[in-house]
Amino acid sequence: MRNDTPPEPPEFTIGELAARTGLSVKLVRHWSDLGIAPPAGRSASGYRRYGPEAVARLDLARTLRDLGLGLAEIRGVLDREHGLAETAAVHADALEAQIRTLRLQLAVLRSAGRRGSTAEELRVLTELTRMSAAEREETVRTFVTGALDGIDAPGYREALLAATPDLPADPTAEQVDAWFELSALVRDPAVSAGLRAMAAYAAEHSPSVHEEGHVRAAERMTDFWVRRVSAAMAEGLAPDSPSADDVVGAVVAEWIPTQEGTAWPAGTAPRTDGAGARGLLLAQLEMAADPGVERYWQLVCVINGLPVRPGLAARGEWLMTALRANPAPGALAARQEALYASAPAGSGDVREVSAPLRPDRIVETCALVLGEVGKLVAGVGPDRFRDPTPCADWDVHALLGHLVWENVMWAGLAAGAPPTGADNGPGADGNSDADLLGSDHVAAFRDAAAATLAAFRRPGLPEERFGPAPGWRMVEQLLIEMLVHGWDLARATGRPTGFAPDIADAVLPSVREIYGSLPRTAGGSFAPERQAPHDANGNDRLAAYLGREV
Numbered sequence: 001m002r003n004d005t006p007p008e009p010p011e012f013t014i015g016e017l018a019a020r021t022g023l024s025v026k027l028v029r030h031w032s033d034l035g036i037a038p039p040a041g042r043s044a045s046g047y048r049r050y051g052p053e054a055v056a057r058l059d060l061a062r063t064l065r066d067l068g069l070g071l072a073e074i075r076g077v078l079d080r081e082h083g084l085a086e087t088a089a090v091h092a093d094a095l096e097a098q099i100r101t102l103r104l105q106l107a108v109l110r111s112a113g114r115r116g117s118t119a120e121e122l123r124v125l126t127e128l129t130r131m132s133a134a135e136r137e138e139t140v141r142t143f144v145t146g147a148l149d150g151i152d153a154p155g156y157r158e159a160l161l162a163a164t165p166d167l168p169a170d171p172t173a174e175q176v177d178a179w180f181e182l183s184a185l186v187r188d189p190a191v192s193a194g195l196r197a198m199a200a201y202a203a204e205h206s207p208s209v210h211e212e213g214h215v216r217a218a219e220r221m222t223d224f225w226v227r228r229v230s231a232a233m234a235e236g237l238a239p240d241s242p243s244a245d246d247v248v249g250a251v252v253a254e255w256i257p258t259q260e261g262t263a264w265p266a267g268t269a270p271r272t273d274g275a276g277a278r279g280l281l282l283a284q285l286e287m288a289a290d291p292g293v294e295r296y297w298q299l300v301c302v303i304n305g306l307p308v309r310p311g312l313a314a315r316g317e318w319l320m321t322a323l324r325a326n327p328a329p330g331a332l333a334a335r336q337e338a339l340y341a342s343a344p345a346g347s348g349d350v351r352e353v354s355a356p357l358r359p360d361r362i363v364e365t366c367a368l369v370l371g372e373v374g375k376l377v378a379g380v381g382p383d384r385f386r387d388p389t390p391c392a393d394w395d396v397h398a399l400l401g402h403l404v405w406e407n408v409m410w411a412g413l414a415a416g417a418p419p420t421g422a423d424n425g426p427g428a429d430g431n432s433d434a435d436l437l438g439s440d441h442v443a444a445f446r447d448a449a450a451a452t453l454a455a456f457r458r459p460g461l462p463e464e465r466f467g468p469a470p471g472w473r474m475v476e477q478l479l480i481e482m483l484v485h486g487w488d489l490a491r492a493t494g495r496p497t498g499f500a501p502d503i504a505d506a507v508l509p510s511v512r513e514i515y516g517s518l519p520r521t522a523g524g525s526f527a528p529e530r531q532a533p534h535d536a537n538g539n540d541r542l543a544a545y546l547g548r549e550v
Contacts, residue, residue, distance in 0.1 A: 011040065011049040021058045028058065036061050036075050099169075136179075140164050143186035147195040153203035160195075165303035178302035185296055194290035201287045217258050222312075225251045229315045239318045240325035240518045240525050242333035248322050249329060252277050275328040282323040289316050317523030324519035339514060340469030356506045357479075359462040359472040365503055366456065366479045370449040372499040373403065373486040377445045380493055389492040390548050391485075396492050397437070400445070403485055404436045407448035410478045413466065414455035452478065480507055480514075487543045501538030508542050520547065 014032075018025045031037055032048065037058045040051035057078050064074045144160045167179055185191050232239075232247045252273045259270055259280075270277035291313060301308045326332045356365040377400060385397035394402065437444045455461075462472040483504050490497045520528040527547025532540050536550055544550045 014048050017050045020055050137164050147192040148199045151199045151203050153199045156199045156202040163300050165300045175303050178299045182299040191292035194293045221258050224254050229319050238525055239322040244322040245326045248326050249273050255281055278323050285320050321519050321523035337468040340473045356503050362472050362475045363456045366475050367453050369482045369500050373482050376489050378442045390488045400441050401437050404444050404448045406481045407452040411452040411455040487539050497539050498537035504538035504542040
């Protein structure tokens with residue numbers, strides 16, 4: 001007889017179910033107790049029996065568990081309390097957040113290892129990994145709003161908030177380092193004060209609305225003056241010299257059109273290059289010259305993956321010094337022309353001078369100083385070449401090169417053939433004088449000094465006019481250079497500094513007259529005057545006046 005009754009679905013013992021799913025009996029029992037794979041019934045002896053659906057439920061449960069879902073979530077999916085697609089999407093978002101955290105932790109650990117971080121630094125870096133993107137953003141937002149509290153500068157505020165740093169999901173070690181530094185920077189009251197001062201200035205002078213056009217114009221202006229100043233610095237152009245006036249004029253001419261719409265006090269709006277325009281540009285540069293705020297912007301760019309503008313401090317100081325020294329077009333040149341056409345300071349009529357600077361004696365005075373400096377040069381061995389000197393940018397080797405260069409330059413001027421091109425003296429690195437020294441620095445200085453004296457001893461040179469200045473003024477300038485840099489060499493090599501004290505005393509009034517009005521700020525040729533000891537010799541007093549620590 002035919003039997004059409006369908007066969008009973010197979011039943012599995014807990015051991016058989018574990019074997020089919022690849023799970024341990026203990027885990028199957030635990031999940032079964034939680035309702036993830038409940039038994040279909042029990043045997044006559046009371047043992048659990050499972051139907052074929054238990055295999056499917058356990059396979060899905062294992063998959064979801066491997067993806068990180070909790071057991072309660074897994075049961076909700078299996079019991080159709082939650083849709084599988086919805087649950088997977090939610091968990092995928094959670095997993096993505098976890099991956100971002102792990103990547104950040106990896107970057108932090110690599111940064112800590114590379115930096116050799118202290119325990120405190122590692123604690124701060126670890127806090128970074130616990131912060132959400134929103135929390136990191138809020139840290140910077142709180143800093144900005146706190147610094148600008150009470151200042152009506154919406155345009156400036158918008159620009160700052162628009163550039164809030166956003167650490168990427170997979171940051172580089174450099175970006176982690178930048179955030180670590182930024183987290184300390186935003187707690188620095190000095191940086192907050194600098195940001196506040198700029199905001200107050202912007203509130204008084206700048207547009208009230210943040211506009212990309214203004215930002216782009218400011219960036220183009222910055223690029224322009226940085227290029228011009230960088231070129232001037234590469235040429236060795238002193239910012240407190242009349243030669244810097246052309247650079248200042250070009251920068252001011254480019255800057256004036258960018259000031260349209262700026263709220264200047266009545267009658268002060270810059271329209272042409274002049275004392276007013278230069279004063280206003282200097283005020284802007286002084287306000288912007290805050291190293292902490294500049295560093296803040298650099299770190300923001302690093303974190304946001306944007307190009308970082310190189311530090312502008314040195315070039316900014318050069319331009320500010322040039323503006324202070326050249327407050328109006330041609331002003332410094334006119335002053336120096338009048339000065340160089342005059343007699344030595346305090347001498348009255350040049351014919352009455354009996355000091356070592358008298359025109360008929362000044363060349364021989366220069367010869368005496370060159371002889372003393374030559375002795376200092378001869379006492380320097382190659383083992384001292386890399387020693388530091390009072391001239392911050394020069395080691396002993398560079399200083400020796402400069403001493404030779406000064407003689408080459410002034411001898412050329414006296415002969416009507418000033419050095420040009422690659423012969424224009426020491427560069428910013430202090431190494432471009434290597435060809436002047438050759439393999440024998442003593443001979444190089446001796447030969448250069450002899451050529452200088454030969455040019456200076458040409459009959460009639462002290463009275464001959466070189467532009468507005470008489471020749472003896474040119475000799476005086478070399479004399480000053482040798483006294484000052486000879487002192488630098490003596491101090492750097494541990495030799496006595498008083499090698500020509502009476503001559504240094506005699507030349508000090510002229511030095512005060514020539515350099516007394518020049519700015520003594522960073523970027524200038526001379527540091528602020530120092531106090532010389534009461535028993536200082538003449539060389540020391542001269543060096544102290546020109547900013548050396550005696």
